Amino acid sequence: MNQRGAAGKGPRKLLQWAAALTVIVTLVLSGRWFAAAGSEPLYDVILDGERIGTVSSPQAVRAWRDERYEGLDRGAQGREISSNLERLLFVKREAFFEGAEDSKVLAALGRKLQIVVHAVEIRVDGRIAGTVSDMETAFSILEKVKAPYVAQAAAAAPGAGLTAGFEEKVELTKVPLEHQPGGGRAPAADESDTLLAKLVQGEEQPFVYKVVRGDCLSLIAVRHGVTLEEIRRLNPQVKGDAIRMGDELTLSRPKPLLTVRVEAVHSQQVPVPSGVRYVSDAEMKKGEVRVASEGAPGLKRVTYRTVTLNGAAAEVRPLGETEVAAPVPAVVIRGTKTVSGQGSGRFTVPVLEAKVTSVFGRRWGRTHKGTDLISDRREILASDGGTVSFAGWKSGYGHTIMIDHGNGYESLYGHLSRIGVKEGEAVDKGEKIGVMGSSGQSTGVHLHFEIRRHGEQLNPLRYVSVPAA
Numbered sequence: 001m002n003q004r005g006a007a008g009k010g011p012r013k014l015l016q017w018a019a020a021l022t023v024i025v026t027l028v029l030s031g032r033w034f035a036a037a038g039s040e041p042l043y044d045v046i047l048d049g050e051r052i053g054t055v056s057s058p059q060a061v062r063a064w065r066d067e068r069y070e071g072l073d074r075g076a077q078g079r080e081i082s083s084n085l086e087r088l089l090f091v092k093r094e095a096f097f098e099g100a101e102d103s104k105v106l107a108a109l110g111r112k113l114q115i116v117v118h119a120v121e122i123r124v125d126g127r128i129a130g131t132v133s134d135m136e137t138a139f140s141i142l143e144k145v146k147a148p149y150v151a152q153a154a155a156a157a158p159g160a161g162l163t164a165g166f167e168e169k170v171e172l173t174k175v176p177l178e179h180q181p182g183g184g185r186a187p188a189a190d191e192s193d194t195l196l197a198k199l200v201q202g203e204e205q206p207f208v209y210k211v212v213r214g215d216c217l218s219l220i221a222v223r224h225g226v227t228l229e230e231i232r233r234l235n236p237q238v239k240g241d242a243i244r245m246g247d248e249l250t251l252s253r254p255k256p257l258l259t260v261r262v263e264a265v266h267s268q269q270v271p272v273p274s275g276v277r278y279v280s281d282a283e284m285k286k287g288e289v290r291v292a293s294e295g296a297p298g299l300k301r302v303t304y305r306t307v308t309l310n311g312a313a314a315e316v317r318p319l320g321e322t323e324v325a326a327p328v329p330a331v332v333i334r335g336t337k338t339v340s341g342q343g344s345g346r347f348t349v350p351v352l353e354a355k356v357t358s359v360f361g362r363r364w365g366r367t368h369k370g371t372d373l374i375s376d377r378r379e380i381l382a383s384d385g386g387t388v389s390f391a392g393w394k395s396g397y398g399h400t401i402m403i404d405h406g407n408g409y410e411s412l413y414g415h416l417s418r419i420g421v422k423e424g425e426a427v428d429k430g431e432k433i434g435v436m437g438s439s440g441q442s443t444g445v446h447l448h449f450e451i452r453r454h455g456e457q458l459n460p461l462r463y464v465s466v467p468a469a
Contacts, residue, residue, distance in 0.1 A: 040056065041092055041094055042055070042056065042092075042094070042100055043055050043056070043057065043058055043090045043091060043093070044090070044091040045088065045089075045090060045105050045109075046089040046090075047085075047089075047109070048084065052108050052109060052112075053101040053104055053105035053108060054100055054101050054105070055090075055100050055101065055102045055105050058090040060102055061088065061090075061109070064106050064109075065083075065085045068085075068113065069081065069083075080117075080134060080174070081118065082115075082116045083113060083114060083115045083116065084113065084114045085113060117177045118175065118177065119131045119132065119133060119134075119174075119175060120132050120133070120135050120137070120172055120173065120175070121172070121173045121175050122142075122170070122171075122172060122199075123170070123171040123172075124168050124169070124199075124258060125168045126171075129195070129198065129199060129257055130194075130199075132192065132195065135172060135174070137192060139172075141195055142166075142258075145196065145199050145200055145258050145260060146164045148311075149164065149262050149311050150164050150260075150262055152308070153262045153306075153308060154264075156264070156306075157306065159266065160264040160265060160266030161264070162263070162264050163262070164260060164261065164263075165260075166258050166259060166260060167259040167260075167261050168258055168259060170258070199256070199257045199258050200256055202256040202257045203254065203255065205252060205253060205255040206234070206250055206252045207251055207252070207253065208249070208250060208251075209248070209249045209250075209251050210246065210247070210248055211243050211244065211245055211246060211247040211248075211249065212245060213245050216241065216243070217231055217238075217241050217243060224251055225253065226251060226252070230252070231249065231251065234251065234252065235249050235250055256310060259309050259310055260309070261309055262307070262308045263305060263306070263307050264308075265303065265304070266303070266304060266306070267301050267302065268302060269299055269300070269302075269324060270299070270300055270301075271297045271299060272299060272300050272323075272327045274296055274298070275295070275327060275330070276295070276329055276332050277329040277330070277331050277332070278333075278334045279292065279334065280333075280334055280335075280336045281334065281337075282335075282336050282337055283337060284333060284334070284335025284336070284337060285335045285337050285339055285426075285427075285428065285431070286335050286336055286337055286338050286339070287335065287425075288334075288335040289332050289333065290332070291330060291331070291332055292332065292333050293330060293331045295327070295328045295329050296327065296328040297327055298323065298325050298327030298328075299325040300321050300323050300324055301324055303318070303320050303321065304316055304317065304319065305319050337428075339385065339428050340385065340426070341385065341386055341387040341406060341427075342385060342386070342405070342406040342407065343386045343407050343409055343429075344384055344385060345407055346384065346463075347384050347411070347460075348381070348383055348384070349373075349464045350380055350382070350383045350411075350413060350447065350449055351373050351375045351436065351447055352377040352379070352381070353375045353376065354373040354375045355375065355466065356371060356372065356373060356461070356466050356467070356468045357372045357373070357374050357446060358371065358372035359371055360457075360459040360460060360461065361459070369450055369457045370412065370414075370449050370450035370451075370457070370460060371449050371450075372446045372447065372449075373449055373466060374436075374445070374446045374447075378435050378436040379432050379435065379436075380416060380432065380433055380434040380447060381430050381432055381433065382403055382411075382429055382430065382433050383403075383449070384405050384411065384429050385405065385426075385427060385428050386403040386404050386405035386406055386411075386426070386427060387404050387406065387425070387427070388401060388403055388422065388424060388425045388427060388433075389403065389404040391422050391423050392419070392423075393439075394414065394440070395440075396414075396440055396441045397414035397415065397439075397440045398416065398437070398438075398439025398440025398441070398442065399414075399415070399416040399418070399419050399434070399437065399440070400413065400416065400440075401413045401416065401433055403427060408453050408454050409451065409452070410451075410452045410453075410455075411449070411450065411451050411452070412450035412451075412452070413433065413434060413447060413449060414448035414449075414450075415436075415440050415442045415445075415447065416434040416437045416447075417434075417435045417436065417437025417438070417439060418434055418437070420435070421433045451463055
């Protein structure tokens with residue numbers, strides 16, 4: 001009996017273990033199926049190293065953040081905004097039975113939200129000139145400051161290459177205006193037109209003016225573009241309109257915050273003088289010149305760089321030039337012959353092909369002090385070398401030339417129509433000095449010719465031989 005009982009217990013134990021194993025396997029498999037079928041991934045939300053909670057999806061947090069930004073944009077007046085939400089981190093993990101906490105996380109983020117409103121500062125030489133909403137507005141204002149001076153330079157030099165900048169150091173810096181927990185309305189930036197006027201017109205700068213002779217308050221006001229009221233406000237010591245020469249008055253004038261520097265590189269055609277080429281002529285008396293050819297000016301293209309400061313010329317510098325047309329020099333013949341101004345003592349007839357019409361001596365009841373000559377050749381020649389001692393109008397003689405021959409002798413040529421020499425000029429024997437005429441007390445075209453020695457009138461026919469008419 002004991003043997004049968006022992007034999008029956010073995011199979012029963014095996015069955016029990018088999019049943020238990022089946023249950024365990026079933027539970028494990030069903031648990032795995034449940035986890036695979038009913039669990040979604042979760043995301044831990046981290047802000048600045050702190051775990052805020054768990055959410056079902058990062059998109060939900062981002063959508064909530066974007067809604068908050070939309071509301072802030074409407075109050076930011078175009079300025080850039082940012083927040084600590086841009087530093088959010090999402091860490092994905094799996095959870096079998098843990099649920100998401102979206103609403104609690106969003107509420108916690110709302111309490112921790114910090115908004116930063118940005119603006120752009122315009123600094124001039126380190127000083128804040130103003131604040132605008134964004135970089136685009138800042139650049140627009142600066143371009144408007146330059147615009148009128150660039151237009152002026154373009155009108156002065158059409159087609160020129162222009163560059164414009166500022167003499168001062170201009171800095172554009174993005175700065176946070178304030179931190180706003182939970183958002184809120186941003187403070188107003190400077191109005192663009194107001195800031196533009198400030199940059200262009202500047203601030204009032206006082207200076208001292210010394211009164212000069214003829215000044216009065218109204219004249220000073222007009223000259224410096226201020227009002228009488230402003231002068232009196234700045235100078236309480238002035239009583240009424242009483243000012244004296246030497247008084248010092250405090251005046252003020254606006255000084256622009258920005259100085260616009262415009263550089264223009266442009267070219268223009270410039271005439272080149274023709275110049276003169278001299279040619280010596282040994283047969284022409286020294287001091288005499290004759291133009292052989294007029295010549296013609298040339299042309300060159302000159303490139304300049306001009307600089308203006310707030311429209312006022314500050315610098316003009318040539319950068320280079322190219323020849324467009326070469327100049328043709330004028331040719332001038334220049335005499336080199338030296339005339340001594342000393343006579344030889346031997347005279348020649350002062351008119352070619354001359355004939356005598358009246359001799360030296362008594363005529364019409366008085367002394368005729370010379371010899372009258374006529375000819376179809378009207379040129380009058382120096383009878384001997386010497387220096388012109390007189391050339392002009394002489395009573396009775398009309399247009400007259402007198403030559404001092406430097407040896408006690410002197411010759412006179414009267415009734416000329418034109419004088420071709422001037423006083424002090426040295427002449428050679430036989431040189432043309434004038435043209436025959438009928439000026440002065442004359443009865444017709446002829447030459448009245450005289451020879452004198454130490455002031456005494458002599459008969460010219462003793463020194464020259466001329467046939468009678």
